[in-house]
Amino acid sequence: MSTLLFQHIDLLSKEKGIDPEIVVSAVEDAILVATRKYYKSTEELTSSFNKDTGRVEVHAVKQVVETVMDPTHEISLSEARRIDPTAAIDGEVKIEKPTDVLGRIAAQTAKQVILQKVREAERESIFEEYSQRLGEVVTCLVKRTEGPDVIVDLGTAEGRLPRREQSRLESFTMGDRIRVVIIKVERPSRGPQVIVSRIDPALLAKLFEMEVPEIYDGTVTIRAAARDTGERSKIAVSSRDKDVDPVGACVGMKGSRVQAIIRELHGEKIDIIPYSEDTINFVMNALSPAKISRASVLDAEDRHLEVIVETDQLSLAIGKKGQNVRLAAKLTGWKIDIKSEEEKRAEIEDQMALLSAKTPLSELPALSPGILAKLTESGIETIEELADTPIADLTDIKGVGPKSAEKIISSVKDYYIQYTEAAEARRAAEAEKRTEEEKARREAEAREAAEQAEEAAGSLQASDPSQAASEEADGAESESSMAQSGLDENGPGTDEEEIGGS
Secondary structure, three states, X not given: OXXXXXXXXXXXXXXXXOOHHHHHHHHHHHHHHHHHHHHOOOOEEXXXXXXXXXXXXXXXXXXXXXXXXXXXXXXXXXXXHHHOOXXXXXXXXXXXXXXXXXXXXXXXXXXXXXXXXXXXXXXXXXXXXXXOOOOOEEEEEEEEEEOOEEEEEOOOOEEEEOHHHOOOOOOOOOOOEEEEEEEEEEOXXXXXXXXXXXXXXXXXXXXXXXXXXXXXXXXXXXXXXXXXXXXXXXXXXEEOOOOOOHHHHHHOHHHHHHHHXXXXXXXXXXXXXXXXXXXXXXXXXXXXXXXXXXXXXXXXXXXXXXXXXXXXXXXXXXXXXXXXXXXXXXXXXXXXEEEEHHHHHHHHHHHHHHHHOOOEHHHOOOOOHHHHHHHHHOOOOEHHHHHOOOHHHHHOOOOOOHXXXXXXXXXXXXXXXXXXXXXXXXXXXXXXXXXXXXXXXXXXXXXXXXXXXXXXXXHHHXXXXXXXXXXXXXXXXXXXXXXXXXXXXXXXXXXXXXXXXO
């Protein structure tokens, strides 16, 4: 057990993080390949590692038969009993092959086989290890760059941070320590590849778990997370303890906890949202900091709802390039339509006008004059009346069959679809016009403010020369006054000195 070979095997297995039995198997296979290559034999060979002697023993296995037909794989009973006295017909005999005669070439072959087997075992060990660590956040060291990808050192393996998994606002240099989340382990031919990410929402959740003790012990739960990497994130949290504020726990004293995460994410802004089981409240919270007037579910199965906000809150609710509403939709898992009070009011007015309208049947160009005449004779004179008529009543009209009734209903649906699209286009044009007017108003205000600032600066520059001249004149007058005062004071003294001197 304490032989030199076994010590090397044990050391190699610990260094590579693989099972010693795998290394032993690799050595046995290597010696077997080298022996077969040396003897150039087609015999059935087996190898085994003897821990007591520290040697790899190779044997040729032959079948015991009465009449030998194939000397390479068979042996007679008499010859077999010279090797093993207990040998019997149809049994097997192992004939030892000397391995101390193997030369340099055989040793080199054995080395290559051992390295290959160990490398394969190491790859398999890495794949198994990191396949069980998916979603885990690890601290790693930036090792090098390969094109747009960053190669990081995970300790026992290298990880790849592809460009698509990097924040566009981040850049890394060799030696940087960063935190990443393991998202995938690929298995290409050259070995397992650990893929890590800096943009996965799991990274945000794990960072909060590491910074907030209440999340780590399960008092506060992260219900959902959404990221617009490098710019803004939203995270929804809830508390199992009514005395623990989940948002406050995540923010920390003077924002210390959330600020640590923001620094780790290089300044990415984070909105911490209180989770609610009520969908409406949850969506309204997710759209913060905008103030929501009301919300309603349009289609529960399709998870689609509508949110109404005041006009001055519309841009805030939508966010820059739709960022706020997009993150809210990711966080809640609902499709969100945002409308201002004016847009909703115009939509309702259009619907009321549609209900109260009396549009003649002639507005349905898809219907023939004959069908129109039959509908008019039956008392249906407007499209609105026709829309309220069941298909069964239409088929009761003389000369209108099931196919004609379906065509009539289809024409009415097309009419209302076109009406709705036209109304939406009109509202969109009006909204765009209001936006342009608002933009023009703001630009005019900005120009006016700039002109006022230029005028103020010009008047200030114009007043400076006169002020400087005034100050210069005042200074000259003050010096003249001081000179005159000094003359009055020193005059008599000077005369006395002159008289005394003479």
